[in-house]
Amino acid sequence: MSVDGAALAPSASPAAPPPKPWWNTLFQGLQKMGRSLQLPIAVLPAAGILNRLGQPDVFGADGLGWDGVAKVFAAGGGALLDSSLGLPLLFCIGVAIGMARKADGSTALAAVTGFLAYYAVLHAFPLGCAGGSTYTGAGIWSGVCVDPRGTAVTQAAYQNPGVFGGIVMGLLTAWLWRRFHRVKLVDWLGFFNGRRLVPIIMAFVGLTVGSLAVGVWQPIGDGLTAFSKWLVDAGSWGSGIFGVANRGLLVFGLHQFLNTFVWFQFGTYTEPDGTVVHGDVNRFLAGDPTAGQFTTGFFPIMMFALPAAALAIYHCARPHRRKAVGGLMLSVALTSFVTGVTEPIEYSFLFVAPLLYAVHAVLTGVSMFVSWQLGAKDGFSFSAGLIDYVINWGLATKPWLLIPIGLAFGVVYYTLFRVLITKLNLPTPGREPDDPDDPDDPENSEA
Template structure:
């Protein structure tokens, strides 16, 4: 047998190799799904943080200052841009990206992250040579002048959520590589799953040491990009809206969301704490936040439910009842919770033109809402729950209702006209199946008995 034949015979039994970019794309999709796990915690964080605000349980509300402090502390811990959020994303990504992950995966992620966090906090940025730094472990330190007369809070390199994601990815990769490793007999106690947290402690140390030296230019680059997007005003908001819906098609929108909502921008709270990201800044009381969240409310609460109504009205008579139940369910889900994927996926693949229009109109809503001065935000998504809870933190939240009603009219009209004129196969308008009892019923109703 020739050499070429031998090669062919060896490759034949195996599955065909895909392109490298296919594996990369699948990995990014898996990564996007992994990011949803820590994001699912945010509703609890948002509610706790909101209840701790002065106008709810605090001095300007019920006057229960001690109770307000409890809720604010709990919610603030989860939303903390330095420890809470990065740790949540680290654990979520580690569990989501590791095959057959278990509790040891989460333990390894926490171990590595705490080592990483503590090393970062051992190197403050603003303690000059005339001051000494005091602080140890994961606790924030201070800069003290030699005579002890001036004490200032030290600041540190803060890769934030990005650092948490990196540590989560490293945990998942190392767990998959070492969780079945067996050491020599006298080290047998540290075999497999017990080995990974030990390895991650050293990995966290190395990543933090590297971050101390290289993060500054990376952070400056991200800051410049976020500044450009923020300075673009309503146009920046609109660009983000279109990109957000466009990336949803590939399951990659959480990449964009994570950095814009939890990393970009900063706001210093009255107590001196600095928070990052559009969502965190809004929940912390930043009156300028909400640029990348406000315009979603009209779409999720009004426009997409109107699109669902148009799909229902365009369904065939025999299927309208079944489609109506489905569309009512997904419309209520979108309106109340802001979860829109059930509606969007109902027409994304069968009528991609509608989805392209939806992505553009989402950008228009983001542009219009911000241009008119409305500023609102959410902890989970732009549904009724977040709209009501965060009313007191928002600027002109009432304005989102007429904007939403206007977009509802636009969505209903555009969807209904295009579905009927172009005969788009949205739910309830699929091609007839002779074996489908519903099709036979429709033929009886309409008098159409053609085979």
């Protein structure tokens, strides 16, 4: 009862929060998928090292002469970088684990089950054999083309969605796992409840997706090939466009979408043994002398330019904050220089001084343009840091040229960053507004 005897009105229930716009949900999903793609990409340094050690100029005939050892390393690295099985399977598992809530081992098992069924269906329908050769054998491993004389054998061609197919299977696995991993069947089928049910479902999903890919992938693949050809034919301009887009998409966490297809899907190179590889990274590691168009220009930025930007941020910090800022900037600069991991330094100024990041994105494109225009060709298995630079020196073309290019960009970055920070009073680390409670601020000390 109220004070005046009237009945109290029931309190209104709190209003439900408005639903998020569909584009917001989509954007968050894409960001999550971008983070998921980083999981299989993290495997690539091992693949790159194994592949490099298997090259003739390291353990092979032109190096130490240990051909047997070289074959072991080359086989291991080649399996991980195989654009038909290895890489797509890695991306399938990585995306499935990354996109499924509370994923566990059953998620990976379901992904592998679905992918192998999908992969087998693709290989059940060879595209045919060229030059009068005839197809023989069946199954995943034995389908080959034999020439009319029966003296030469080559691998038969198949529809190859590659990494794209692996990502699709990973997404389907994650969605179906989230939907069915707690489902309970009737008692007499209770053994197949929940997590044991999802791999069974994925086997049939793999058959379905493989069958669809056999019929519809050709025009999709032709479209991707046409786009990649346009980008490759653009030469240095294509490199520059990719560089700007790569750094621009990093702001939204979506750069891995672009990287994945350009680095692991676009372009074709046939190795001397007949193995076909796709993507700028794989082609470079396989010895393609024309590869590196979409990787070379990152080396000057990651090894020289961003560390120079970190130095400029340190020099622009307030005197009483330079010690703390110096420790931070030294750490992120070394990370960028040695490993090529640039997010720590980029995020240190992205949100507080977006103008600097815009300048950085444009200059990355310029570096990609200049490096390719001058004839330098280099690549990496993980990122454009010192480790990959040293390991892949023997595969690169004019790798020494990246050092003077990098030093020049280092000067440009340091000068531009310092001028813009001081002239526009940008709040980079160490230049934040004064805190009246900061005991280290000389202005707060007693007279």
